[in-house]
Amino acid sequence: MNSVVEQLERLEAEIASVLAGAFAAEVVAGMPDAEVMVLLEVTGRLQRRIEAVQVEATVQVRERSEGLRGERMTSAYGCDRPADLLRMVLHTDRAGAHRLVAAAGLTARVRGITDGEFLPARYDALRRALNDGVIGLAGFLAATDPLERSRKRILDEARVEADRQLAAFARGIAGGAGDGGGEDVEDAGMADAAGAAAAGHPAPAPTPDELGQFARVLAAYLDPDGAEPKDELASRGRSLRLGRERDGRVSLRGELLPEVAAQLNRLLDSLLSPRVGEVPVPDGVHFIDSQHDEAWMPVDDRTRPQKQHDAFAAILMTAARSGEMPDVGGAPPTLVVTVSASAYATGEGWAHVDGTDVLVPVRVAAQTACAGGVxxxxxxxxxxIVSIGTSARIFNALQRRAILTRDGGCIIPGCTVPATWCEIHHVRDAARGGPTHTDNGVALCWHHHRTLHLSEWQIRMRHGVPEIRGPAWWDRERRWRPAGRQVLRSSPAASCG
Incomplete structure (x- = not known):
């Protein structure tokens, strides 16, 4: 056993002893903020050092696993590929093992034929930064991946220069100042940092994301002709697929072009970002936090993916009622809901929505009908066939605009979805004689419209004005209170009935 392994094993035993005592005494829990930050910095440096030696060892695994199968290192340990051996010995996952193998391929060196000395690695400057603990595995791969994607179109000399500049940037020496010369990529906008580094004040070490961003700038600079082929390849690979229904859900899979994804993200952000300003709270309403005993608004317990799903549903509903979609069969896109007369009369049972083989509850069909185009x-x-309905029961544009102006957005307290994205809900269902009139419509977001029957929120109309009664945790007295903008227009005493 060589001395490096022995020293590392002694170091591991010492670290294990230190940490065992710290965990047993709950030392970390009692640390001040500044000491926690130092602890994270120290462990980050240790992690980068460990990753560097793992990459170096993986180089040997790769080289010793080539040639005849019987002579391969992987075969000797019962594995087929280097990644499989790494998964076994490091107890890591598949992705982690392949990342190590990829880094090893870019840092591997060969010996010269004449003098037997090691020749530079493909990314030798970044390899030294990795071995010095300046960057970790994530930073190394983030810096090399954009260049590797264009490796067939970048000259070796240009790649070596990019390697030098990336390593200098990783060390806080922007543009490679003081690191052996070479032309800088001025478009990266790092002249100020280079000057600071030359003066003995290196810039803060970049994150892997920042390294990757700089690498993409260099790749675009060195491979200006690669953008069009890449865009053409991406365009051919774009896709959107709806899967089969399973357990009441339909999978959505696909690959979006960057500009399409960006537009979708902007639309999702517009729905998920809180409204500016405070939501008015009716007098007498109590919001109690059991831990801090302070006022608070109702908590939205949906996960981020659930919120994004509901926002996406609101976007689709908004597009469907916009009047700007192409006609289908000479008429605007119309969702056909098929339901038995008995189920429609009782509000219980199943309905069929055209465009899917999945049966949905009648209440879901009713919500869809409220949204329009049904x-x-x-x-x-x-x-x-005993009855064919029309879209006459759908709130028209004038009614919708008036209701949204009156309510100002979703009327459920604490909801931040603005009026533009709301649906109009029949307070008294049309199936039970409820009119399609402003006195019977209120603004609800897609989520609260879809789940109103499952919640304890109740809505009623009083003299054409919406009122709401919430659960006991929101209002202990469970009184009817003005909803939406009516909170600002009516006094509590006059509105409670």
Missing amino acids: QRVLFDERGR
Whole structure:
């Protein structure tokens, strides 16, 4: 066993002893903020050092696993590929093992034929930064990946210069100042940092994301002709697929072009970002935090993916009722909802929504009908058509605009979805004689419209004005209170009935 391994094993035992005592005494829990930050910095440096030696060892695994199968290092340990051996010995996952193998391929060196000395690695400057603990595995791969994607179109001399500049940037020496000369990429906008480094004040070490960003700038500078082929390849690979229904859900898969994803992100952000200003709270309403006993608004317990799903649903509904979508069969896109007359009368049972083989509850069909662009077809038990509804029961543009102006957005307290993205809900369902009138419509976001029946929120209309009664945790007295903008227009005493 060589001395390096022995020293590392002694170091591991010492670290294990230190940490065992720290965990047993709950030392970390009692640290001040500044000491926690130092602890993270120290462990980060240790982690980068460990990753560097793992990459160096993986180089040997790769080299010793080539040639005849019987002579391979991987075969000797019962594995087929270097990544499999790394997964076994490091107890890491597949992705982590392949990252190590990729880095090893870019840092591997060969010996010269004449003198037997090691020749520079493909990314030799970044390899030294990795071995010095300046960057870790994530930083190394972030810096090399953009250049590797264009390796067939970048000259070796240009790649070596890019390697030098990336390593200098990783060390806080922007543009490679004081690191052996060479031309800088001035478009990176790092002249000030280079001057600071030359004066003995290096810039803060970049994160892997920042290294990757700089590497992409260099790759674009060195491979100006690569943008069009890359865009053409991306365009051919774009896709959007709807899977089959499973457990009441339909999978959505695909690959979006960057500008399409950016537009979708902007639309999602516009729905998920809180509104500016405070949501008014009716007098007498109590919001109690059991831990801090301070006022608070109702908590939205949806996960981020769930919120994004609901925002996406609101975007689709908004597009469907915009009037700007192409006609289908000579008419605007109309969702046909098929339901039996008995289920429609009782509000219980299943309905079929055109465009999917999945049956949905009647209440879901009712919500979809409130949103607009729906035709209702009723069948009797023998399958005979007994009624064909029209879209007349859908709130028209004038009614919708008036209701949104009155309510100002989703009327559920604490909801931040603005009026533009809201649906109009029939307070008294049309199936039970509720009119399609401003006195019977309120603004609800897609999520609260979809889940109103599952919650303890109740809505009623009083003299054409919406009122809401919330759960006991929101209002102990469970009184009817003005909803939406009516909170600002009516006094509590006059509005409670």
